[in-house]
Amino acid sequence: MEWDQSFSIGCDIVDSQHKELICLVDQLESSLENRLVPQQLGAALKFIVNYTRHHFSAEEAFMETIGFDELENHKKLHNNLIKEVTDILLSLKHGENLNSEDLVKFLVDWVLKHVQEEDQKIGIFARKKKHLAEQSECKLKAVNSRRQLILTRLEKLKGLFKQKLIEIEDFKEQKVKTLANMLKELGLNQLRAGFDDLDYFLSQDVICKNERKAIVVAFLQKSDLQKGLSEIIEIEDKLLYLRSFHEFEMITDNKFDSLKAEILDTVC
Ligand SMILES: [Fe+2]
Secondary structure, three states, X not given: OOOOHHHOOOOHHHHHHHHHHHHHHHHHHHHHHHOOOHHHHHHHHHHHHHHHHHHHHHHHHHHHHHOOOOHHHHXXXXXXXXXXXXXXXXXXXXXXXXXXXXXXXXXXHHHHXXXXXXXXXXXXXXXXXXXXXXXXXHHHXXXXXXXHHHHHHHHHHHHHHHOOOOOHHHHHHHHHHHHHHHHHHHOHHHHHHHHHHHHHHHHOOOOOHHHHHHHHHHHHHOXXXXXXXXXXXXXXXXXXXXXXXXXXXXXXXXHHHHHHHHHHHOOO
């Protein structure tokens, strides 16, 4: 058996140790043809056990780093092997005549099966985790650049006001318009992200509570509730959208209740 990229678990140190381990068990397997005396077999096994012990601790440290969900179970597999091989070494030391072919076969099979099957679970988990981290980093970048773009637009408006080229009312009106447009550009299926942006701007004193309300109202006024509800995919987004209309008294309680019931009916 030879190591190939599909065995990678996403950690260079552990991968190179797996290569080494596969190489070692291969050598041990071929040395069987030379009819090893128990001392030679013991020495070879001892070397592999020491190497494996060292390798297992590196692999376990990596599993901890990535928060591998089957860490405890995997550690048990490692400990079991160490115990089994340590018992074999003790038997050899006490002069027990063990079948070297069986011993080597046991060890070779264990290492290969473990690297091919069990360690692959670590690789799959690590790749999934890396993918999720990349996705959330990408999302964070998009959020930051969107917010930065709004801040730049608002700075530009502020500059016009400072130069006395527009009045304070113009500035406030354009500010509301800019942020209501941001919600529109994001679309109804990203309403939660848009509201998060507004809360962020509120926390940074870019807008005040009244302005937040004015922005949402300006956005909702240009939106068709029934049409919007049919376009929204997620039930959470549908309810948030509907609740916004109700919160700002743009629909009656009865209308709110009946539309909410319609949305909830789709859950069952
Ligand atoms: Fe392992």
